[in-house]
Amino acid sequence: MDYSLFGPPSELINIAAFIAPTGTRSEVLHEQDSSVDCSVFDIREELNVLWNTPALSAHITKKFEHTISTLHSASNPTKKKRPRLPDPDNYPEEVTTLQGKLDVSSLLSARLGATAVPFLRNPKNTDYNTLLHPKIWSDGEVSPGHHAIITFSVYNRVPWDTSLVARISQHEILSFRTLSDLYRLLPCPYKDSLQTDKPLNTGPSPSQFVICVEGVAYGDSYDKKLVDHLGNMSKSKKPLRKGTFGVDETQLASLSLRIGQPYWLVHQGNCEHFIVLDQISIASEERTAHMQTLHISPTLLDLCRACTKVPAAWTILNDIRLGESPCPLCGPCWRNMGTSEDPTVVPIPLPSYDIT
Known part of the structure; x- marks a missing residue:
């Protein structure tokens, strides 16, 4: 598998050290909050108003599609141009005002030029989200202490070329949860068809999977068979070693992980997935959802x-x-x-x- 699909991985991040409290963390955050005049929430509010106004959102969408079409036509003169409806003679005042602000914006990235063509592509199946809202899998009181929000994506091999992978879902999980909890988030028909519908937080479940993290295989009795098998297959690669604790006892906070590194997960014998961390951040005290699904690609x-x-x-x-x-x-x-x-x-x- 081509690891460049995920980008170069980061250095190892010790989750426990990342979330360890420091004497200056809250003071620095307080100073930063008091020194800024504009926050992300202000920008989000402006965008919500724009997209919730039909005339403005339609104008932005049409303008973007026209720009993309123009760039593709300029880079490929032989490509047949699509017919384009003429622009109206008069725009509503609110649209004119919006376009005037965009024209005088000093943000250079807001204008797409010829140099952007190599980075443009048509929408793929994995770009679409079947969820209208995040799906919460567990909520309630969070255990005391500092926690990290770990955002990860699940990738599968595509049927027509096993050297390629495609993202099937994205999730968030707090660092005090376990590898077994992470596995429960994974959407897979083979997993769901071979295990009972067991709710979260009901104690240990039968270990039917193994996940390899930084040269260590976790999966109770299942990982012992995998370690022995891989050890017999190749003597040139660095051998795997068995995790000290099982998947029900191994908290994510006890691991050191890399962002952008694919971690191999296999279950039900030969069904495999790749777990890739997208980001790690500090959870706010108001955070109550332990685990949630953010994105699910349309099922193929x-x-x-x-x-x-x-x-x-x-x-x-x-x-x-x-x-x-x-x-x-x-x-x-x-x-x-x-x-x-x-x-x-x-x-x-x-x-x-x-x-x-």
């Missing part, structure tokens, strides 16, 4: 492995007639195969998702 349905035409409706376990386990199959292909005499073969219906 897994096609049947047999006909490769129809979305899969079943995942089949332990069937020697198939090339993999679990193996996604559509209803007609599974019926045509017929039931197996092997009692260990288990057909499991793929679940429907509620992602709102």
